[in-house]
Amino acid sequence: MSLRTRIAVIGVxxxxxxxxxxxxxxxDRLRERATERPLPPGTVLATCDGDPARLIGLWEGAGLAVVVDAAHAHPGTPGRVHRLELDAGQLAHPPTTSSHGLGLGEAVELARVLGVLPDHLVVYAVEGADSALGTGxxxxxxxAVEPLVRAVESEAARHRDPATGGRA
Structure with a gap:
């Protein structure tokens, strides 16, 4: 069993x-809440454009990596969240695809080949409605943002607390 305790939370x-x-x-919301509800020590919050090499660099050495990304689904339900876990080095394929050219699956496979997967990887893929240029x-x-924030906080707490099934 690995003793890695660093947690990487990555918004893609x-x-x-x-x-x-x-x-x-x-x-952004996790950072705002940090003063009231701090994440466990060793938690790193990072954003990424989805480039597989950057993703790997952000989660390398982590005991837990939580990735939040937009996804396209056909047919889709905007706001629906899919939770996926790494299982024996393979990421289950949801009925969605990343909104990026090279997706998370490629990053996972490359990390597996290189031996740099986190001990545990959880992906939250959110079905989107609009990917046009603009903000908001x-x-x-x-x-879906606030429930996702609570879910990420819960993942981090479980990872740190063996009494609730954590891995630390």
Missing amino acids: GNEFRRDDGVGWAVL LSPAVAA
Whole structure:
């Protein structure tokens, strides 16, 4: 069992492509809440444009990595959240695709080959409604931000608290 305790929370996307900025919005909210509800020590909050090499660099050495990203689904339900976990080095394929050219699946596979996967990877993929140029989330995606913030906080707390099934 690994003793890695660092937690990486990564918001993926582009804040200037409307709903594609949901990961950034979640990270912004986590930062705002940090004074009232601090995340466990060793937690790193970072944003990323989705480039696989940058993702790998952000989660390398982490005991837990939580990634929040926008996703496209056909047919889609804007604001619906999919929770995916890394299982034995393979990420389950949801009925969605990343909103980026090279997706999270490619980053996971490359990290697996290089031996730099986090001990545990959780992905929250949020179905978007609008990825046009501009700022601001659609109402359905904006409504998912606060529940996602609470979910990320819960993931971090479980990772740190063995009594609740944590891994630290």
